[in-house]
Amino acid sequence: MKLAIRHLSLRLQQFTLGIDVDLQHARTVIFGPSGAGKTSLLETIAGLRKPDTANISFNGQLFDDTGRNYSLPVRLRRLGYVPQYDSLFPHLSVHRNLLYGRPKDHTLEFHHIIDFLEIGHLLDRHVRLLSRGENQRVVIARALLSAPQLLLLDEPLTSLDAKLKNAILQQLQALHREFGIPMLFVTHDVAEANAICEEVLLLQAGTIIGRGDPAKLLA
Numbered sequence: 603m604k605l606a607i608r609h610l611s612l613r614l615q616q617f618t619l620g621i622d623v624d625l626q627h628a629r630t631v632i633f634g635p636s637g638a639g640k641t642s643l644l645e646t647i648a649g650l651r652k653p654d655t656a657n658i659s660f661n662g663q664l665f666d667d668t669g670r671n672y673s674l675p676v677r678l679r680r681l682g683y684v685p686q687y688d689s690l691f692p693h694l695s696v697h698r699n700l701l702y703g704r705p706k707d708h709t710l711e712f713h714h715i716i717d718f719l720e721i722g723h724l725l726d727r728h729v730r731l732l733s734r735g736e737n738q739r740v741v742i743a744r745a746l747l748s749a750p751q752l753l754l755l756d757e758p759l760t761s762l763d764a765k766l767k768n769a770i771l772q773q774l775q776a777l778h779r780e781f782g783i784p785m786l787f788v789t790h791d792v793a794e795a796n797a798i799c800e801e802v803l804l805l806q807a808g809t810i811i812g813r814g815d816p817a818k819l820l821a
Contacts, residue, residue, distance in 0.1 A: 603628060603752065603784040605647070608657040612646055612808075619643060619808035628784040631799035631816065633792075639808040640788045641686060644754045647786070648683050649676040660752060682745030682783070686756040689741060690729045696740055697725040704747050712747065718780055719743045719773060735766035739773075746781065753777075753785040759794060771797055792820045 603626060610621040619639045632640045645651040647658060649665065652673065658665040665674050690699050700712075716722050719739045724732065732740065738758055745753060758774075759767045775797060778785065787798050795802055795816050802819055804812035812819050 604659075604661055605752070605786075606657070606659045607647070610643075610646065610653055610656040610658065612642060612651060612653045612656075614639060614642060614808065617808045619646075621808075621810060623803070623810060623813070625786075625801075625803075627800040628778050629798055629800045630784075630786050631795040631802045632786060632788045632805055633790065633795050633802050633816075633820065634805035635790055638805045640790075640805055641756055642808075643805070644683070644756050644786065644788060648681050648754055649673065649679055650683075680749065680751045682748050682750030682753045684738075684741050684745050684753070684755045684758050686758075686760060686788075688737060690732075690737065690744075692729055694729065695725070696721070696727050696729060696732070699729060699740060700725075700744050700747055702744070705749050715743050715746050715781075718776075733766075735762055735770065738762070738770055742770075742774075746777075746783070750783060753783055755785060756788045757790070758787075759789070759791070767794075774798060795820055 605625040607621050607623050610619065612619040619642050621643060632643060634640055642651060646653050653666065653668060655668045656666045664672065665679055691702065719742060721739050721743055724736055724740065742758065759770060771794065789795055799816050801813060802816040803810055804819060
């Protein structure tokens, strides 16, 4: 993959997010403390925030070019976004949540994803009755079923106990091998970063202060 984020500037409450980087690794972690700008960066890539300046492209497809006042609509970016907080529709069943927004020309087999994430027994359940771990599996499955070219995961393991965290972490480790979809993974947890990524970006107060091998940078 090649995600090019050039001349990105986004004014936030405490600082200005300023990013200029090319990413090529299939599993990249954006690492930093709370409030460093990690979520804002993901939301800008996804098209949910409008930057002050930016030229963003993925595998040659232009997402944003503020110089030409161009922004590709969110639905056309083909990004699977897993937000930090609950995003399932509470009035729908798990099955209907999974099918919501699924493109007609989808390329990923529904039952393959359901089996991979081990949620087949949850399809008829109301989302209000899901545990936190079950909820996260469903959210990840829905992102995969959108047939994304890139997954954006914003601290998907937050508030899980150690057993559930390890179980979902193992599935995320296997996800790229299984489906071939690259991912950006936001976390402030060193163990998660070491388990998931090939490359880590260290973000502090909106600025990249380091990048490279997580085993060295996060030691």
